[in-house]
Amino acid sequence: MPAHPERFAVLAAILREGTLAGAARRLGVGKAGLSKRLAAIERELGLPLFERTPRGLRPAEGARSFLDTVARLADELTEAEERLRSGCGRPRGRVRINAALDFGRRHIVPLLPEFLRLHPEVEVELDLEDRYADLLHEDIDVAVRIGRFADSALRARQLGTSRLFVVAAPALLARLPALASPEDLAGAPCLRYRYGRMPEVWDFRCGERTVRVRVRGPLLANNGEAIAAAARAGLGIARLPDFLVEEDVAAGRLVALFPDWDGERLDIRAVFTRERGARPAVRALLDFLAARLRPPRPSNTTERPWTSSSSEAASSAPPAPSSSPATATG
Template identity: 40%
Template sequence: MTPRFDTILAFVRVAETGSFSEAARRLSLSKSMISRQVSALEADLGVRLLHRTTRSLSPTEAGRAYLERCQRILADFDEANLLVSHLQAVPRGRLRVSAPLSFGVGHLSACLPGFLERYPEIELEMGLTDRHVDLVEEGWDVAVRIGRLADSSLIVRRLAPVRRLAAASPAYLERRGTPARPEDLAGHDCLTHGTMIHSEWRFIEGDGKPMQVEVKGRFHADNGDVLRDMALAGLGIALLPSFFLGDDIRAGKLVPLLETYVPLDSSLNAVYPHGRHLSPKVRAFVDHLAASFGPEPYWDRGLTAPGTR
């Protein structure tokens, strides 16, 4: 016969306090009830759990082993109750969020009014930087990050896919021609991210195998908006996430290139520190972002599907 939860709880409190009277007080039961519950537990298990004398009370060897496991069960039960209470709690308090500069200005800020309207007891602080902040050391609750994330002590939740696209202006393509394969980029001006004269762009071959192509150009920047502006000005080919280029492609200001060699996808992610429990305010914010952006982000609407011309 499986022991009932109340008999297990009675045994644990008696073993921890070394007293039927104290266990009864903590559980708001009579001493005789606690004694009957422990006796019933021992009968169910067919083993003596406690040494009883007129002066002392202590667990037997079997009782000590059983106590340790029962304490774990009760701890898990308490944690489950606390988790549920957190889920039901009203999100409130100060929420500190770090996000990339361009994405924060161009897309994240647009979904924040709805979040703040829904959760009036949250005070939101937003920090926009392309630097990967140290969430724990700098006191951030959650960060929005783009790309493949290295293993770390952070919890990662994928919010939406992020496609990368190669694109150039019609004027540039008329002047320099349209690359048909990734290898053709060697003869083009490529607008590269960072400060390196030479850079490698990644694509996918027809069999799905990743390939890397070395590119170069006359302009380099560490900001996607600036690279997009240079592409619009006809200075070269940019390789950027689709949330930078979608509006311009739909408007005909930029032309997508090499669409059968779609660059490897990455993702938009929310990251936050490990903790015993996820706070209601962080959970609410991450859920709001997932609903706002994924699984099919609005910035990809009307663009050619990956892997097609």
């Protein structure tokens, strides 16, 4: 098959979308015409590139490596064309972002209108899901990740930090024995958020002292909003990022436990490959997110990093009696 950019784009779109309908939408062509184009390419090669299944198309046996190479070449050709057309590096083209559902909905989505006004030639495709996307094998330009980063094949840009808080509904705390320290969680009903690697292990620090508690409870979920809702309903004690619980704590729907103990702090980063990070549109997005999202706070700060009114909210929360867990001020 002679190397032709249009053929590369066709095969790359079908590979990534997995259906002719999806690939046709991506390319802006008709499904019937695309089907004929694929058939012509396969006929010229003398072998099938995709297997037809009830759910769509998948690479035929032995064709995966070829299709991956074609998709990579299609990306490189697109990027080269963008650089040529942009001249001075003007951002343009599609940028696909992957982020955790709760953080993306609260902090990425509200920023997109401004970004798109600043860069009208950029198109954003946003995927919000609670999983770690594989940037080396998926068609994703930037992933916003919360937590540890140890992938040497990727590059990362710091966007901010988030602190984990342990919270519970006042009604639940009234039924439980007093929780004076993190060790008391070992016998309490806890709600586990399956975004990290070990959702049943909670770490705490107070000065030079560290405590690791293994918790159990009635619910394990991969969505932070679901855990927060269960905590508000009194189902158990939850450990969640500040941006998920700060409003509930300020309103008195949840009580933050162990204010003298520093909950684990999580880095928030934009992660990308070297090749995709060189694209003007991706660089523009990274610069924009870094400027709009708050920088990391000093470790001794008492202000939550993801709300401009956190100190006011904390001061307006009703104080807890001295014999029960206190409402957190940070």
